[in-house]
Amino acid sequence: MKNFIILLASLFIVSSCQWLHKFPGYSKTNTGIYYKLHKIGEEVKHPNPTDYVTVAISYITMNDSIFFKGHRTFQLTQPDFKGSIDECFLMLSAGDSASFIIDADKFFTQTLQAKLPRFLKPSSELKIEMRIDEIRTQEQYAEDKLEFLKWIEDFGEYEKMILGRFIDEKKINVVPTESGMYFISIRPGTGKPVDMGDIVLVNYDGKFLNGKFFDSTTKRNQPFEFVYGTEMQVIPGLEEAIGLMREGEKAVVILPSELAWGEKGSSTGIIPPFTSVIYEVELLKAETRSFDETTDSNPLQPE
Secondary structure (H helix, E strand, O other), X not given: OHHHHHHHHHHHHHHHHHHHOOOOOOEEOOOOOEEXXXXXXXXXXXXXXXXXXXXXXXXXXXXXXXXXXXXXXXXXXXXXXXXXXXXXXXXXXXXXXXXXXXXXXXXXXHHOOOOOXXXXXXXXXXXXXXXXXXXXXXXXXXXXXXXXXXXXXXXXXXXXXXXXXXXXXXXXXXXXXXXXXXXXXXXXOOOOEOOOOOEEEEEEEEEEOOOOEEEEHHHHOXXXXXXXXXXXXXXXXXXXXXXXXXXXXXXXXXXXXXXXXOOOOOOOOOOOXXXXXXXXXXXXXXXXXXXXXXXXXXXXXXX
């Protein structure tokens, strides 16, 4: 009997240690989020819901494949459920950087209102790396935006003139969409149309109006795969264009800056503020996935 009790105690200790070391080096909140601080900034004040934050953020599978990386400014909201990504933002101050591990199902189905991508299995985790660069209140954000818009108002008018001249010189006679996008199909597709939540695979070449390339999955030989309709995956103009296409279709789209990188330009500095761009897009695949379908393949990483 004594040996049996010792055996049970040993099993309990081993089981507890395995639970405690599920993600070595990480701590755990009482809502189920695992976190690891990498750098602590000079600021000590955490943001509040309704504050605006500027964040460098990456979404990563648990086998360390990055499927989204970007730099975004957005308004925080009160967490909708325990363990949501909103809690992660509220844990950091300006200058802090950290890694978080959260529930992948809840992130996609509840936060993004989308289907779980095929490269993530049900009941799996998702790693998120983030760095908070700036925190502003609603009032500060409104003041900064007004000041910035006044300063660059002339640049917007200049862009319109340049884009109009380009359309005239190239004799482009298609009618722009309501948003201002010029969509020119150069090879019809025969496959399925794109639906919200589909896994889509695209090749694209991104160019300035002068023809200079700034990005190309074709040259890298690395098509880009993402979940259509989820936030922070592609710029608005590309999402609109892909939504008009069928599998196998190829199109050229001309995007004014409000459908691309807008009044601030890209975070890398490659795309200046108020810059119209051209994309040649080929929709290689549009695939509907159910929640219970899984795969062992890795996502492709966009640059």
